[in-house]
């Protein structure tokens with residue numbers, strides 16, 4: 001059974017499930033039947049945290065992911081942690097004029113409107129972990145934290161967090177209402193948030209690592225000629241999937257493959273085990289739509305890498321050539 005660990009004071013499965021790709025960013029949405037099987041297997045294997053957002057949708061249904069999870073996770077609701085996100089919303093001035101662009105809106109009104117929508121779509125009376133999806137430069141961290149504190153008092157959320165935020169933002173927000181977790185892009189290819197680790201440790205905030213496989217690349221199951229549909233699959237334009245990147249990332253693949261052989265594991269498991277063994281408060285949320293991979297990724301929690309092994313991997317990563325990787329702003333301490 002998948003081990004558990006704490007992010008802040010919230011206990012979750014050591015590897016948790018990123019649900020975005022079921023609806024969004026990696027091609028056409030999965031069928032309801034496939035998702036039902038996937039989620040049932042996830043529960044059986046021991047996944048307890050399921051990560052979504054109000055904006056993970058399809059061209060036809062901007063809230064597809066939350067709606068589907070709400071329906072399919074309902075039977076398991078009292079055994080699981082549902083994490084969703086507000087603060088990036090659709091620009092409703094575009095209703096009826098085609099695809100609605102996304103805008104950041106961290107205002108109290110926007111957060112309150114979002115929580116009501118998410119509660120309804122997720123068919124629940126509370127969200128276990130509610131994130132501000134992106135910082136809104138127009139709204140102070142204190143204002144967002146005050147709104148989250150009110151939602152906690154009202155029982156609508158149990159914990160809160162923020163995705164892709166700076167040290168200053170985290171400290172100021174945390175002072176008003178303690179943050180349980182930050183969600184950041186973190187993988188062997190995206191390590192810039194390591195600068196925040198001492199602060200997270202000091203404040204007892206967990207790190208939920210998104211895109212921990214560098215959007216799948218670190219699984220080593222893609223080839224220079226892998227094709228992605230540019231209309232529905234963001235990997236078509238991600239730098240790490242460009243043909244020339246495979247050559248640039250050769251040393252990285254060699255390292256992961258060598259460790260996989262040594263540990264009798266798969267490349268994905270090594271990529272996840274590296275961060276799991278680094279800090280006890282890091283929880284990766286790899287996304288997959290396939291039952292076999294869901295089981296494989298959970299297996300990462302059983303792989304032991306010593307502190308020296310982790311240190312040696314970091315040193316090798318520091319020194320090797322790598323391609324660019326898809327990812328928002330590089331936030332440093």
Ligand SMILES: NC(=O)c1ccc[n+]([C@@H]2O[C@H](COP(=O)([O-])OP(=O)(O)OC[C@H]3O[C@@H](n4cnc5c(N)ncnc54)[C@H](OP(=O)(O)O)[C@@H]3O)[C@@H](O)[C@H]2O)c1
Nearest residue numbers: 018019020210211212213214215216219268286287288289
């Ligand atoms: N806070 C934010 O701004 C933010 C941004 C992005 C993502 N997220 C969250 O983080 C989660 C994970 O991130 P992500 O989906 O972008 O990236 P990821 O987990 O690094 O990679 C997902 C991709 O890897 C493939 N994959 C997963 N396990 C595999 C395995 N064992 N072997 C081979 N391929 C494997 C999946 O394909 P298959 O589905 O075909 O298996 C999928 O295309 C999302 O679901 C979402 O919940 C948050």
